[in-house]
Amino acid sequence: MEQAGVRIASAAMLDFCGQTMQIASPDDDAAALRAGLDAHLAPTDGLVCTEEPILPRVFISDMDSTMIGQECIDELADFAGLKDRIAAITERAMLGELDFEQALRERVGLLAGLSTDAIDECLATRIRPMPGAKVLVDTLKKLGCRTVLVTGGFHHFADPVAAQLGFEHVVGNRLEVADGRLTGGLVGAIVDSSVKKATLLAEIAAVGEGATSLATGDGANDIPMLEAATYGIAYHAKPKARAAANGWIDRGDLTSVLRLLGIPEKDWVR
Secondary structure (H helix, E strand, O other): OEEOEEEEEOEEEEEEOOEEEEEEOOOOOHHHHHHHHHHHOOOOEEEEEOOOOOOOOEEEEOOEOOOEOOOHHHHHHHHOOOHHHHHHHHHHHHOOOOOHHHHHHHHHHHOOOOEOHHHHHHHHHOOOEOOOHHHHHHHHHHOOOEEEEEEEEEHHHHHHHHHHHOOOEEEEEEEEEEOOEEEEEEEOOOOOHHHHHHHHHHHHHHHOOOOOEEEEEOOHHHHHHHHHOOEEEEEOOOHHHHHHOOEEEOOOOOHHHHHHOOOOHHHOOO
């Protein structure tokens, strides 16, 4: 038995209370294996793969509700007295019920006139890393993995979050600002699900075609990225994202990713 985590091949690696176990599928049916685990053992943290996991060369992650515990636009909306209204749109977008770009532009438009001071206050008082986030990023970096934060949110939040957690590169949207206030618009192209996937593929190509990759996310706009990665791990995710990924974390924190990859705790950076 290995330290922390469970892996599946078509076996599954599972993480139970810091211990990793492997459960094999006798007929190599990954879908049936996952269904059985969900039916009898849920909640679990697991990774389904055909070979023993290896250290990824590229790690790319969503930000909101993955690396941090909040949806930044919802928290920012609270300063404008619009949190309930905007959060409802966010939830539907993350569930895949709304077009991402349309929903983003609608929500940003509702924030027109809000002072940029609200962003600073929101960052200071509302935005907090997910448990295990910094350990995950720092450990992967120490072991030679390229780390990238890619978000459908905003650079105003993503840049300081990336600096705090240790990400080497950031891809995100830019809020348009004039005279110290949000205009309700965005600058440049939108970072959506296609951009997230393209960013992953470009990072893989940069380190060497076919390089092993890891992606984490929680919402519908993360699905193409999760599917394209060698190890796509859905973190306390919406149902569509969880179903699309070959890994999932339903009970643990982000250090479960390290366990599922077989990285021993003695090598973790704390």
